[in-house]
Amino acid sequence: MKVEDSGYDLSNYDYLRVPLSLKKKFSLIGLLGMFVQAGPYVEFKINGENFKNIDNECNSKxxxxxxxxxxxxxxxxxxxxxxxxxxxxxxxxxxxxxxFGDI
Structure with a gap:
């Protein structure tokens, strides 16, 4: 995705995502079952730079x-x-x- 008028491409960010999920399976009818899975994840930025919009510089976390x-x-x-x-x-x-509105 290109940021207009900046020449910067947001697609050159690389993140390492580490999920931690719990999964539960339920048997409905012999050969048919269902499952649910949920949990948190964390992402660590491996590669990428900041970019400037019209007013200020935006920093990637x-x-x-x-x-x-x-x-x-x-x-x-x-x-x-x-x-x-x-x-x-x-x-x-x-x-x-x-x-400064928080002061």
């Missing part, structure tokens, strides 16, 4: 956290089909300008 969840069905004890959702709990980008 080096450490991020979030939660993930998955649910689906298991067929014949061999194949799992599921949907995965991830929600970040921290901001990926921020600026270093002080907010």
């Amino acid at each position: 080096y450490f991020e956290t979030g939660i993930n969840a998955e649910a689906g069905v298991e067929l014949l004890n061999l194949l799992e089909l599921g949907m995965y959702c991830r929600k970040a709990l921290t901001d990926n980008y921020g600026d270093d300008t002080p907010d």
